[in-house]
Amino acid sequence: MKPLTVALMAADVVGALLVPTLAARLLNGGTAAMSFHTMTVTALQMLAASLVSGCCAIGAGYCCSVLAARVSKDMRDAIYVKSLDLSVYSWLLTLVFLVFVCINLGITKIVAGKNLEVAAARQEAVGHLTGAVEECYQGRDVIKASNREEGSATRIEGLTEDVRAVAQKADFLTNCINPIIRMFNRFSQTIVALLGGGMMLQGTMSIGVLQAFFQYMNQVGEPITEASFMINSMQSALASAERTFAMLDEPEETPDPAHPNVVEEPVRGRVEFSHVRFGYVPGKPLMKDVDFVAEPGRKVAIVGTTGAGKTTLINLLMRFYDVDAGYITLDGVDTRTMSRHGLRREFGMVLQDTWLFGGTVAENIAYGKPGATREQIIAAAKAAHADFFIRTLPKGYDTVLDNEANNLSVGQRQLLTIARVFLADPAMLIFDEATSSVDTRTEQAIANAMNALMADRTSFVIAHRLSTIRDADLILYMEHGDIVEHGTHERLLEQAGAYAKLYDSQFA
The missing domain is CATH 3.40.50.300 (P-loop containing nucleotide triphosphate hydrolases)
Incomplete structure (x- = not known):
């Protein structure tokens, strides 16, 4: 590919130089002194030189693009091969990173389980508050007649405070998981930097390998962080669905027979209970x-x-x-x-x-x-x-x-x-x-x-x-x-x- 590219580029240059030379010959000889045949031949030569130069330029451009693509491919292959050797040179750093990944997953499991309990408590508190508000609305006449407005308001305030307290706790658990995971990610990066720096001083690791390792830590750690946040947030939705699931799990009526019997018309209306x-x-x-x-x-x-x-x-x-x-x-x-x-x-x-x-x-x-x-x-x-x-x-x-x-x-x-x-x-x-x-x-x-x-x-x-x-x-x-x-x-x-x-x- 390289010789062909050089040849095409050289032909492009020769063609580009030949066109002005032919134009100068045509002008210096004078149109009166030249025969029509000579003028025609010179013009055709200029056209041919321009055509060859253009084609060579197109071919050279194509060859250059192919060459650039191949160089990029070779570089990507080299980087990938280098990444395959990463665990060989930094197994200790990989172990440190995996330890912190396990810590993050453990924290996510603990916080998510606690969040599910608190979210369920919040739904229950909201249910009590909603029921009390509906009860007070339906019995507003009795409340007024009994002069119990203040007591009713105090009860609603207490239930509202219960909702606020449990909602505050639930929101805290939902929002704290992301900072905690990111904090442990920073700890892992700090330890990796210290260990990697020591290995660089000992000559067992290059700065390129350490930099590549940090990139892979970010690529793997960020999805884990986002997944932890999503899992934690899903607990609130699961708590909201618990009552719905409980209703869906209730036993249903026994199905009607596939071919039910019917009472003969007109219905007489004789009803018998027999040893029920x-x-x-x-x-x-x-x-x-x-x-x-x-x-x-x-x-x-x-x-x-x-x-x-x-x-x-x-x-x-x-x-x-x-x-x-x-x-x-x-x-x-x-x-x-x-x-x-x-x-x-x-x-x-x-x-x-x-x-x-x-x-x-x-x-x-x-x-x-x-x-x-x-x-x-x-x-x-x-x-x-x-x-x-x-x-x-x-x-x-x-x-x-x-x-x-x-x-x-x-x-x-x-x-x-x-x-x-x-x-x-x-x-x-x-x-x-x-x-x-x-x-x-x-x-x-x-x-x-x-x-x-x-x-x-x-x-x-x-x-x-x-x-x-x-x-x-x-x-x-x-x-x-x-x-x-x-x-x-x-x-x-x-x-x-x-x-x-x-x-x-x-x-x-």
């Missing part, structure tokens, strides 16, 4: 042997003291939980062989705590039956004895309710939920303390709506006010999860048992 056994905690049964039959179109009342298992019985009926033993059937079909969706669509529920969402009155009534017409919505409201107060609202059925429906009374909200069930037109009904939070007049209005709704439907009514269930076809009195008495109102009074005592306590 259930407990929320394994090994601690709440219900030991619940056995009864609700005939189609009958009204079944469930009464008992607080914690007797009334709501649990309804939860089992709706398959919010599955029984541990025994079975529950609907028109002869075991509810466990049905899909939950297919079972629950046969029931309409009116609960003590009404639930209304932000939207219009009409939208809330139609929640159980999307696509219902305005005429159907109004008819359901009239059947629930709710139409009279809805029309007194500013925009009637188009009045917008907030999330808590604060612009309605408790009784009005309850009537809207009954209207919702009227519109859905389920085969069976469940009322859970539907009139426990209203006055006597409103209770009578709700009772009239409930009676109209329960006509020819199997109904389950949980009630504390026994006056609302005296006309029930079957009354179940529960204690400690089991049915201890059952029968009609008159029959249970004749037995003079637990139900009669509860009745006398309310009407004595």
Whole structure:
């Protein structure tokens, strides 16, 4: 390559010198004294010399670039080969560096583990503070009525101080790891410099090898430092996700059968509990042997003291939980062989705590039956004895309710939920303390709506006010999860048992 490059460069120079010489001959000879043939030949010679000179210049430039690339490659190869010999000349320095790398990794592990604990404590403290703030907001009227504003504020301040303290500690641990790692990197570089300097004085290491070693220390140490910082920072994210993971790890409902059974239409509404056994905690049964039959179109009342298992019985009926033993059937079909969706669509529920969402009155009534017409919505409201107060609202059925429906009374909200069930037109009904939070007049209005709704439907009514269930076809009195008495109102009074005592306590 070198001879060719020299030859091309020489040819370029000769061509460059030849062009002016030919031009001078052409001018000195005079155009008049020269024949046309001589002039043409001289001009062609000048053109040829220029062309050859240009081509040689291009070739020389290409050869120079190739030569420069090869020189660069040889230099890189030489540097790489030299780096392979580095451990031979500086194994002691390498050992020192690896010791400090292990120290850095150990510090990262210790600090990261501590940071995870503190970050989890911070999330817990924030959760307590958020819950307290929400609790105070929801109970602000009670707090004001009890003159407990100062105590409530003191409690919030204490929780806020807890969050500040644990957050300060967490932030310190997150931010201190990087300076600590860098400090130990400087220690390692200092020791390497001292050892390397001594080796240079002894003549066992050159300054080039020492400089190269420092470069490799920086190239390896900097990623370790950044990785340590990232690992430490990730602990906060992991702590934030712990509660989410805990929820995801909770056992899910047993899946519905692949080919669920369905109740033959029309649904009659015969419900049977056969020797049902259930407990929320394994090994601690709440219900030991619940056995009864609700005939189609009958009204079944469930009464008992607080914690007797009334709501649990309804939860089992709706398959919010599955029984541990025994079975529950609907028109002869075991509810466990049905899909939950297919079972629950046969029931309409009116609960003590009404639930209304932000939207219009009409939208809330139609929640159980999307696509219902305005005429159907109004008819359901009239059947629930709710139409009279809805029309007194500013925009009637188009009045917008907030999330808590604060612009309605408790009784009005309850009537809207009954209207919702009227519109859905389920085969069976469940009322859970539907009139426990209203006055006597409103209770009578709700009772009239409930009676109209329960006509020819199997109904389950949980009630504390026994006056609302005296006309029930079957009354179940529960204690400690089991049915201890059952029968009609008159029959249970004749037995003079637990139900009669509860009745006398309310009407004595």
